Amino acid sequence: xxxxxxxxxxxxxxxxxxxxxxxxxxxxxxxxxxxxxxxxxxxxxxxxxxxxxxxxxxxxxxxxxxxxxxxxxxxxxxxxxxxxxxxxxxxxxxxxxxxxxxxxxxxxxxxxxxxxxxxxxxxxxxxxxxxxxxxxxxxxxxxxxxxxxxxxxxxxxxxxxxxxxxxxxxxxxxxxxxxxxxxxxxxxxxxxxxxxxxxxxxxxxxxxxxxxxxxxxxxxxxxxxxxxxxxxxxxxxxxxxxxxxxxxxxxxxxxxxxxxxxxxxxxxxxxxxxxxxxxxxxxxxxxxxxxxxxxxxxxxx
Numbered sequence: 642x643x644x645x646x647x648x649x650x651x652x653x654x655x656x657x658x659x660x661x662x663x664x665x666x667x668x669x670x671x672x673x674x675x676x677x678x679x680x681x682x683x684x685x686x687x688x689x690x691x692x693x694x695x696x697x698x699x700x701x702x703x704x705x706x707x708x709x710x711x712x713x714x715x716x717x718x719x720x721x722x723x724x725x726x727x728x729x730x731x732x733x734x735x736x737x738x739x740x741x742x743x744x745x746x747x748x749x750x751x752x753x754x755x756x757x758x759x760x761x762x763x764x765x766x767x768x769x770x771x772x773x774x775x776x777x778x779x780x781x782x783x784x785x786x787x788x789x790x791x792x793x794x795x796x797x798x799x800x801x802x803x804x805x806x807x808x809x810x811x812x813x814x815x816x817x818x819x820x821x822x823x824x825x826x827x828x829x830x831x832x833x834x835x836x837x838x839x840x841x842x843x844x845x846x847x848x849x850x851x852x853x854x855x856x857x858x859x860x861x862x863x864x865x866x867x868x869x870x871x872x873x874x875x876x877x878x879x880x881x882x883x884x885x886x887x888x889x890x891x892x893x894x895x896x897x898x899x900x901x902x903x904x905x906x907x908x909x910x911x912x913x914x915x916x917x918x919x920x921x922x923x924x925x926x927x928x929x930x931x932x933x934x935x936x937x938x939x940x941x942x
Contacts, residue, residue, distance in 0.1 A: 644791070645769050645908070646692035647762045649777035650750075651700050654679045654739055656778055656797060658732045667927040672731045676738050680932035682801045683748070684939040686776060687910065690795075693771075694908040697743050698761040701752030705760075711893040714836040742923055746936065747915030749908040753901045763897035765908075766792055776804070781835070783812055784824035784897065817849040825858035828891045837894060840884040847874050851881075862888065912941055 657678025665674040687695070703726050704716045719727050728736075743750045751761055759781060766773050772791035775782050778798060785792050786809055794807040805811075809820020818826050829848035831839020843851070854872045855861045864872065865882055873881075881888070914920045914937065924930050 642691045643693045644772035644774065645694040645696070645765065646686065646690060646774045646776065647765055648683070648686075648695070648697045649758055649762060649775065649779055649782065650679070650697045650739075651703070651758055652778045653682055653776065653797070653801075654736065655732070656801075657682060658729065658735070660800075663731060669926075671734065671927070673735060673738065673927050673929065675732055675735045676742065676927060677929065677932045679739055680742065680929065680936050684932070684936040685801050686795075687936070687939040688942065690774060692774065692910055695748055695910045696761075696765060696908050697748055697750045698758040698765070699740075699750060699752035700758045701754050701756060703757060705755055705757060707755075708894045711890040712837065714838065715894055717836050719836075738923070738927060742920070742929065742933070745914060745916045745920040745923055746933075746940075747911035747913075749906050751904060751906060753903065756898060756901045760898035760901045761903070763899050764901040764903055767899035768903070780823075781827065781832075781895075782897070783807055784821075784827070784895075786812060786823070787821060816845070818852045819856070822852045822857065824892070824896050825861075826852050828858055828888070828895045829861075835894075837891070838887065840880055840887065842880045843877060847877050850874050851877060858888065858892065910940065913937070 654675045658675035661674035661678040663672045663674050665672065665677055667673045686692075708715045716726075740750060752758070753761055753764075759779070762775055762777075762782060763785060766775065766785050774793060774795050775785060776795045776797065778796065782794055786794055786807055788809045796805040796807050799805055812818065812820045812823055816823070816826060826848050827837070829840050829843050829851060830845050831837045851861055851874065852858075855864055861881065865878070865885075870878060920933065924933050
């Protein structure tokens with residue numbers, strides 16, 4: 642209880658969009674399933690975890706230039722046009738509504754130009770002095786788990802009411818790797834959902850064995866440089882040597898930023914709405930009375 646809660650907002654509103662029927666509409670017929678779903682998720686999280694601070698982290702740039710420069714295939718399969726992400730047609734108009742509602746409620750909404758929501762999360766987590774809960778359906782953020790600093794992920798794979806708390810022991814149990822080694826593991830294994838190729842011929846088991854044996858990606862590279870042959874699963878040493886160029890640049894893509902220039906905003910959990918009149922207007926226009934009442938009730942409690 643307490644501490645800072647960081648919402649991977651795009652992950653949550655995509656989940657809401659696909660989890661709540663599109664038949665949920667505003668009075669004018671516009672689908673508002675993602676809006677309502679996100680508001681109810683937020684109310685559930687506030688009620689269950691009582692954070693002192695809450696940030697809805699946003700994608701100001703879902704495909705940052707520094708990552709594309711390193712690996713051009715990064716998220717390329719999700720492009721709708723040259724620089725726009727494929728987003729379901731009835732979700733796109735709901736995103737500005739989500740932003741307006743969060744602002745009227747007074748929940749801090751932070752995106753940083755040139756960075757993804759993951760980077761905003763990583764930067765807040767790096768600077769926080771107390772416990773941090775990161776709410777996401779994205780395994781990439783497992784790299785931020787740190788028991789010593791009380792950083793954990795509340796993973797939404799089983800639903801927002803049945804969150805899976807990911808700590809270092811859970812990462813070890815899931816992947817057979819040290820609890821803080823997820824980024825190195827993901828670099829080796831790759832991730833097709835992000836267009837990250839990984840090392841050809843190195844799958845999940847080999848990646849886990851390598852990270853466990855050498856402790857980190859840097860430890861693996863040091864062993865290659867030293868000419869060592871012990872500790873490498875069959876055939877993996879040659880594959881890693883052939884992938885040195887990839888391994889030199891991939892961490893730039895895989896690791897979330899810890900130094901994004903965060904704006905000076907108040908992230909304290911609001912107890913009452915920042916702009917009640919605007920909130921009433923939004924509730925009337927989009928038919929959001931019920932989910933907003935649930936959220937405001939959770940905040941005031």
